[in-house]
Amino acid sequence: MFWVLFLLLAWAAAGLTCTRLCLAAVRAAAAEASAPRADGHHELTLYEAAFLSGGPRRVADLTLVSMARQRRLLLAHTGWATVVDPRGRDEMERSVLGAIGPRGQSRIAPVRTAAAAADSVRALSERLVGAGLAVPDAGRSTVASAVRQVWAAVVVVPVLGAAALLLxxxxxxxxxxxxxxxxxxxxxxxxxxxxxxxxxxxxxxWASPAGRRLLGALARHGGGSGDRAFLTSVAMLGVRAVGEPDLRAAFEHREEYLGRERDRDG
Structure with a gap:
């Protein structure tokens, strides 16, 4: 009767994950209902678009790419960032420069992590939440995470069934x-x-329904021309929108560095 044990595990996997998804959806709906009403005439800045599209790390990536395009920061294909102009033009840039440090050179991966956690990004998040454009901290990742868990149950249940049939x-x-x-x-x-x-x-x-509508409008209008259009693409799509080989190599090396760090920590 071992197959009954497998059946119980299958029901537990499906039942628990579906229950979590239902609860997450209810909490998300409640948070959306209680969120401030967004201004439909709000025009997103590049930093706001980056946050709503990909969160704090996307803001850090956008800042790095923007400074590199202006030749105020050198992003080498080896994964290192070198300061050319030490004067930040806004709080985000000053956060990046502070993360690089007084030596003026650092690996991109720790710079990105530190810049994403900076007070300037936290203040940006609070402004967007207050404007009704961003999802509050308590509501982030709950529905998407619950959906991923249900998909995992969809895989686990047939595996358990196949194992039971072999007994x-x-x-x-x-x-x-x-x-x-x-x-x-x-x-x-x-x-x-x-x-x-x-x-x-x-x-x-990251983005509330109102924020997603503004992102959709920004995508339809293209975000302007020239560097503005390019940076808009980076804000909305991430570093995969970068076409320059050297810049792409710098960020690809960053991912390799992060992988090595995770392997070492594990």
Whole structure:
């Protein structure tokens, strides 16, 4: 009767993840209802667009790329940032320069991490939340994380079912009936995902519905021309929008550095 244990695990995986998704959706709806009403005429700055699209790290990336485009910061293909002009033109740039340090040179990865956690980015987040354009801290990642967990259950349930079918079963329990029992929690999980997609999609960790509408308007208008259009693309899409080979190499080396750091910490 080991297959019953596998069935219980399958129901637990589907039931718990679906319950968490439902609770997360309810909390997100409540937070949206109680959020301040956004001004429909608000025009997003590049920093605001970066935060609403990708959060604090996107703001740090945008600042680095913007300073590099203006030749005030050198981002080497080896993953190092070198200060050319030590005068920051705004709080974000001063945060980046402070993260690089008095020596004027540092790896990009720790600079990005420190700049993303700076007071200037925190103040930007608070302004956007107060304007009703960003999701409050308590509501971030809950729905998207819950959806990922339900998808994990969608994978786990068939695996448990296959494992149960490989075990010896009583003669009075046909295997097709056993498979049907495992199909029930799978249907529950898939149905929960379908409802969530209809009711709460797209899942945003940073932008509120009003913020997503402003981002959509910015994307339709293209963000201007020249450097402004390029930086708008970086703000909304991240460093993958960078076309210059040297800049792309610098950020790719950053990802390799972060991977090595995670391996060392693990």
């Amino acid at each position: 010896p079963v009583p003669e009075d329990m046909p295997r097709h009936l056993m498979a049907l029992w495992f199909a029930l929690p799978l249907v529950l999980a898939l149905g929960c995902l379908a409802i969530a997609r209809f009711e709460t999609h797209p899942y945003s960790r």
